[in-house]
Amino acid sequence: MRKLAVAVMILVASASYAAQTRVMKSVADFTGSYRGPDVSYGLVVENSNGRLHGNYVESGRVAVLSPIEVKGGAFTATASFADGTYRTISGTFTASGAVIEGTRYQRVR
Numbered sequence: 001m002r003k004l005a006v007a008v009m010i011l012v013a014s015a016s017y018a019a020q021t022r023v024m025k026s027v028a029d030f031t032g033s034y035r036g037p038d039v040s041y042g043l044v045v046e047n048s049n050g051r052l053h054g055n056y057v058e059s060g061r062v063a064v065l066s067p068i069e070v071k072g073g074a075f076t077a078t079a080s081f082a083d084g085t086y087r088t089i090s091g092t093f094t095a096s097g098a099v100i101e102g103t104r105y106q107r108v109r
Contacts, residue, residue, distance in 0.1 A: 034098050034105035
C-alpha cells in the first residue's frame with residue numbers, strides 16, 4: 001500500500017510540475033508584458049525579425065535587453081541600464097510568466 005501511495009504522489013507531483021513548465025516552441029510564445037511583484041519590477045519582450053529584445057525594470061531601474069538568447073525555456077540577456085551600467089541576467093519562461101534571478105513575473109498579455 002505504501003508503494004502505491006508513493007507512486008501516486010510522484011505522479012501527481014510530476015504532473016503538477018509539467019503543467020507549470022511547458023516548453024515554449026516559438027519566439028511568439030515569449031513575447032508580451034510581464035508584471036513583477038510590485039510596480040518597480042517589469043519585463044516587456046518583443047519580436048523583431050525573429051530576434052527577441054525588450055525592456056526590463058528592476059527596483060525602478062530601467063534597462064534595455066539585447067540580445068535575449070533562449071534555449072528551451074531558459075534565457076540570458078545583457079541588461080544595459082540607463083545609468084550606463086550593464087550586466088547579464090538569466091531566467092526561465094514558464095506557462096504563466098517568467099522567473100528572473102528568483103523573482104517571479106506574471107504574464108499580463
